[in-house]
Amino acid sequence: MTTASIPVTNRRRRQPTKLRRAVRRNLTAYGFLCGALICFAFFSWYPMVRQVILSFQKTNFVDAPEWVGLKNFRTVFSDPAFAPAWINTAMFTLLALLCGYVIPFITAIVLNELRHARAYLRFVVYLPVMLPPAVGVLLFQWFYNPDYGLFNQVLSFFHLPGLQWLNSSGTALISLVIVSTWMNMGSGTLIYLAALQTIPSELYEAAELDGAGLFKRIRHITIPQTKLILLVMLLLQIVATMQVFIEPYLLTGGGPENSTVTVVYLMYQYAFNFGSLNAGNALGLMLMLVLMVFSAIYLRISRDNTV
């Protein structure tokens, strides 16, 4: 009995200090957290919620906001640029993946085989990524100039007819894809290269002993070994390229004939040029939902595979 009562009194005596210590620890912790919490709350969490709210409202910031149901979505749907915006965004994403996903991977495989000039090649491929995007885009605007741009000069050097590049609805979108690939392929290349360097060499040796040729080794060892990073990069790139804005904004203004209007660009137009912020919100909400699907898959994959 006595042995049992001692710990009880002990615990009772200790409890207030323990509780006080816990309270103090929590207060300190939230003191440390408060700066970040305020920033997140105002500039991340609240805008997300507000995106949803504003999509169903009509606001002019003078009168009280009015709930309008799906009217904003109907406005956006009936816009002649709505379908082109989504189609162009999808096309841009697809083309940007064809270029910006396959080329970096092949480049990385080649770089991984090279034993010379590695530092130079790695440095050079990442240079465009370091340029401010506006610089890269405006540089290509000059290159694309049909009269005196670099590209048509190179074509005429080889006695090929010049192209209209950004001025023709047939080539405008692909021109944007080229800029975007040039500016962004460096990061993909270096990430794949890092992944390739983690492949254990025993695997290649074993495959070689089994008589697998170079391409078989790439197909059965390199690709399966980098499958996870390939998948992750695919999703990240889809999310990144679907938000294409700066290229159409600076190069084409969505033209010619809506051939380069994209979802984010249209959203910007609604808010700042068409004076219909809520329609822009409705469009943003749609894009947000689409991108969240890809992000969710991405998070799922990266959580399942990294403990």
Next chain:
Amino acid sequence: MSNAIVTPGRSAQSPLTPGGEERGGGRQRRPRKPINTQFRTAVSPHQLNTTHGRIIYWIVLVITVVSFTAAFVFPLYWMITGAMKSTEELNAIPPTFLPTHFSLDGYRQAWDLLELGRLLGNTALYAGGAWLLTLAFDVSAAYALSKLRPVLGKVVLALMLATLMIPPLVIMLPAYLTVKDVPFFHWDLLNTPWAIWLPAAANGFNVFLLKRFFDSIPRELLEAAEIDGASPGRILWSVVMPISRPILGVVSILTVVNVWRDFVWPLLVLPDSDKMSISIGIASLSSQMPQNVLVASLVIASIPTIVVFFIFQRHIMAGLTAGSLKG
């Protein structure tokens, strides 16, 4: 390391080039130096060092170096020299490979006409403030979440990481409205540096990187400091921060470079031409400038980031792979 011993290439090669290094000293004609096969990759080291393999290797190497230079260095060369050419020379067909007159007039005009000094100063202010604020807020938040473990800490972390799922561009309109009229305070932050600084600190990725690093710091180290009577703030400053220098470097560079390169957000929140960042300033005036002046301004605008890249190449590439490999 074990490759060096067991690589078939080495063993097959050794009778042909018997220890080039050992007796290399006074020899006149060395046999061809074998291509380094220390790291085993898809191409077998044995094949690589056959005559056939060497020829292919050197062809691929030359093609890669030439095409990389053409694709990534030549545009920059064209940009730097293009700014030195006159408008007539820029329009000339065929183009001149080198400017006929070496002159920096294009650069001087760009500096004066676009007021690049002010634009660069603005951008430095935005990047510097965002850096300080991000370090202050995100480091202390990650420290609290990792080491102090408050009630609901897991929920807070999950909410912060959830922001990674929604790209900032998608919520740019409501974020813009928030900056225009901050709830409760009713401040208008448009055209103030706070419009860049505060949202930059709300970076889930930084919190994630920092917390992951802090988690790896052994508890005993902090407990020892606690027993010595150090307060949590003191522990963060004197124990955690010095150990975390590598990750702080990565976060710093990511933050500064991101703010420097950002386009859409400053386009929305800094419409005043006196307050513009360098990208926006150049873009807004691009259509009114002669081509050579515009190109000169592009060169000047890219110098800071390229210099940063030269200096911090290692950190930047480390940050790139650290972030993406683990998601």
